[in-house]
Amino acid sequence: MFAATLGTAPARADEVVLRAVAAFPKALAFTKSFLGYVDKVNAAGKGVVRIDFTGGPEVIPQNQQVDSVRRGVLDMHYGPASFYLGKMPEADAWVGATVTAMEARKNGGFAIMQKAFDEKLGVTLLGHIDSGIGFHVYLLKEPKRTADGGVDLNGLKIRSQPIYKSFFEDLGAVSVSVPVPEVYGGLERSVFDGAGWPIIGILDLNWDKFLKVRIDPGFYSTDLGITINTAKWNSLPQAAKDILTKAAIEYEQESFDNFQKEIKATDETARSRGMTVLKLTGAAEKAYLDKAYESAWKRMKDAGSPHYDALRKAYYTR
Numbered sequence: 610m611f612a613a614t615l616g617t618a619p620a621r622a623d624e625v626v627l628r629a630v631a632a633f634p635k636a637l638a639f640t641k642s643f644l645g646y647v648d649k650v651n652a653a654g655k656g657v658v659r660i661d662f663t664g665g666p667e668v669i670p671q672n673q674q675v676d677s678v679r680r681g682v683l684d685m686h687y688g689p690a691s692f693y694l695g696k697m698p699e700a701d702a703w704v705g706a707t708v709t710a711m712e713a714r715k716n717g718g719f720a721i722m723q724k725a726f727d728e729k730l731g732v733t734l735l736g737h738i739d740s741g742i743g744f745h746v747y748l749l750k751e752p753k754r755t756a757d758g759g760v761d762l763n764g765l766k767i768r769s770q771p772i773y774k775s776f777f778e779d780l781g782a783v784s785v786s787v788p789v790p791e792v793y794g795g796l797e798r799s800v801f802d803g804a805g806w807p808i809i810g811i812l813d814l815n816w817d818k819f820l821k822v823r824i825d826p827g828f829y830s831t832d833l834g835i836t837i838n839t840a841k842w843n844s845l846p847q848a849a850k851d852i853l854t855k856a857a858i859e860y861e862q863e864s865f866d867n868f869q870k871e872i873k874a875t876d877e878t879a880r881s882r883g884m885t886v887l888k889l890t891g892a893a894e895k896a897y898l899d900k901a902y903e904s905a906w907k908r909m910k911d912a913g914s915p916h917y918d919a920l921r922k923a924y925y926t927r
Contacts, residue, residue, distance in 0.1 A: 623656070623657075624654075624655075624656050624657060624658065624659055625657070625658045625659070625845060625846070625849050626658075626659050626660075626661055627658065627659070627660045627661065627684040627685050627837070627841070628660075628661050628663050628683045628684045628685065629643075629647065629660050629661065629662050629663060629683065629684065629685035629686070629687065630662075630663050630664065630665065630668055630669055630674050630677070630678075630683050630685070630686055630687075631643050631662070631664070631665045631686075631687045631688060632665065632666065632671050632674060632686075632687065632688025632689060632692065633665055633666070633688070634665045634666065634667070635662075635664065635665055636813070637810055637813055638809050638810055638813060638871065639739060639809070639810065639831075639833060640665060640687070642738065642739050642864050642867065642868070643687040643738070643739075643833075643835070644662060645860065645863070645864065645867075646687075646736075646738060646835065646856060646857070646860045646864070647660045647662055649856045649859070649860055649863075650852060650853060650856045653852050653855070653856060654849065654852045654853075657846070657848050657849050657852060658845070658848075658849035658852055658853065660685060663683065669682075669683070671688065671692060672692060674686050674688060675688075675692075675693055675730055675732060675836065678732055678836060678837070678838050679730065679731040679732050679838065679839075681838050681840065681841065683838075684837060684838050684841050685835065685836065685837050685838075686732070686835070686836045686837075687738075687833065687834070687835050688833065688834070689831075689832050689833055689834075690703055690704075690722075690726075690832045690833075690834050691703070691704055691770075691771065691772045691832050693729075693730060694771055694772070694908075696729050696730060697725055697726065697729035697730055698908065698909045698912035698913075698914045699721075699722060699725035699729070699909065699914050699916050699920060700832055701772070701905045701906065701908055701909040702718065702721075702722060702909065702916075702920040702921070702923075702924045703722070703737065703740075703830065703831075703832035703834075703924070704772050704829050704830065704832050704905045705829065705830075705902050705905035705906050705909075705924065705925060706740070706829075706830045706924040706925065707830070707902070707924070707925055707926045707927050708923070708924055708925075708926060709740050709741050709861075709865060710736075710737040710738070710740035710741075710861045710865065711740075711861055711862055711865070713737070713923055713924055714737075714858065714861065716923050717919075717923055718919075718920060718923030718924050719734075719737060721916050721919050721920055721923065722734060722737070722834075722920070724916070725914075725916055726834070726836060727839070730836070731839065732836040732837065732838065732839060733836060733837050733838070733839045733842045734834055734835075734836050735834075735835045735836065735837055735853055735854065735857045736834065736835045736857030736858070736860065736861055737832075737833070737834050737835075737861060738833055738834075738835060738857070738860050738861055738864045739831050739833045739864045739865070739868055740830055740831055740833070740861065740864075740865055741830060741831070741865050741868065741869065742807045742808060742809050742827075742830065742831040742868055742872065743807065743808060743826070743827020743828060743829060743830065744773065744805055744806065744807050744808075744827055744828055744829045745805070745806065745807070745808055745823050745824060745825065745827050745828075746760075746762070746767065746777075746803060746804075746805055746823075746824040747803050747804050747805070747806060747811065747816070747820035747822065747823050747824075748765070748802060748803035748820065748821070748822040748823075748824070749796070749799065749802055749803060749819060749820060749821060749822070750821065750822060751822050751885065751887070752765065752822070752824075752887075755893070757892055757893050757896070758889065758890065758891065758892070758893040759889060759893035759896060759897060760780070760824055760887065760889070760897075761781070762777070762780045762781050762782040763780075763781035763782070764781065764782075764783065765781075765782045765783065765802040765803060766782070766783045766785050766800075766801040766802050766803075767782040767783065767784060767785060767801060767802060767803045767804060767805060768785050768786075768787050768792055768795065768801050768803065768804035768805065769782075769784035769785060769786060769804075769805055770786070770805065772829065772832075772905065773805050773828075773829065773901070773904070775904045775907075775908065776828070776900055776901045776904040776905075777805065779900045779904060780897075780900065782803075785800075785801045787800075787801070789814070792804060792814070792816065793814065793815060793816065796816060796818075796819035796820065797819065803820065803822075804816065804820060807827075807831060808823075808827060808872050808875055808876065809868060809871055809872065809875060811875070811879065812875060812878060812879065817879055817882055817884060820884070821883060821884055821885060822884070822885045822886075822887060823879070823884055823885070823886050823887070824886075824887050824889065825886055825887065825888045825889065826888070826889065826894060826897075826898065828897070828898055828901035828902065829901060829902075829905065835857060837853075898927070902925070902927060906921060906925065
């Protein structure tokens with residue numbers, strides 16, 4: 610489905626070479642998708658611009674990657690905007706989005722995010738790819754149910770991360786911060802009762818060996834952006850800028866379509882392996898989603914973002 614390998618042919622004398630890093634290991638579906646963008650640029654940019662993929666967090670730790678691009682250590686980054694919520698609360702616009710990246714590019718939301726990336730992180734935003742992938746709560750076993758048909762997570766220890774910590778706590782769960790490489794071992798030892806994760810990747814990580822229950826519907830949306838060093842961007846010939854931009858716009862749609870197919874396939878495989886899906890409906894579903902989305906938008910508002918109103922109008926339709 611996605612490109613998984615990348616050639617590193619010698620550059621022509623006048624060909625610009627951009628060194629890129631990804632937030633995740635090459636084996637994960639998200640990084641494979643980014644390599645699809647890389648291949649798209651390299652095919653269109655022969656003799657003009659080429660991206661060389663240097664690797665993932667084994668090259669530069671996740672929390673240092675965007676700053677390394679800002680400083681020019683590397684030229685390009687792919688990864689979650691929410692890793693930088695402390696510096697850029699506007700990342701929650703992507704987390705709490707109910708529209709696709711393509712819709713937001715048309716309605717002006719993407720332009721506002723470009724401004725936020727420039728102001729807060731000091732990098733230039735090229736694209737928001739791999740959008741439209743929801744997050745889920747996964748559990749070791751079926752939870753208690755509430756009188757209205759919801760789920761009772763009170764007291765359960767759930768592997769979390771900053772974007773859904775407050776949501777999980779609103780549900781009564783105890784948020785546990787555990788690095789991704791340590792989650793498998795924690796699940797194996799029943800250190801915690803479940804985990805939050807996108808529907809994509811759960812099988813790649815083999816967490817479904819332990820996580821046997823998924824709560825539907827999904828909430829939030831993936832917040833994966835492609836950024837480039839601003840000085841490097843400004844120095845590029847117009848032809849290179851056009852190739853990178855055109856590829857980003859096209860790949861927003863292509864990656865969305867690819868992952869919609871992957872979501873369906875992942876769901877089918879997970880169910881065939883014995884995963885139970887608890888589908889909330891009616892008032893219970895509404896209350897669940899209200900808590901999820903409002904936790905993200907409240908976090909941005911409380912952080913004092915001057916772009917809050919415009920971003921909410923562009924990205925949120927519930």
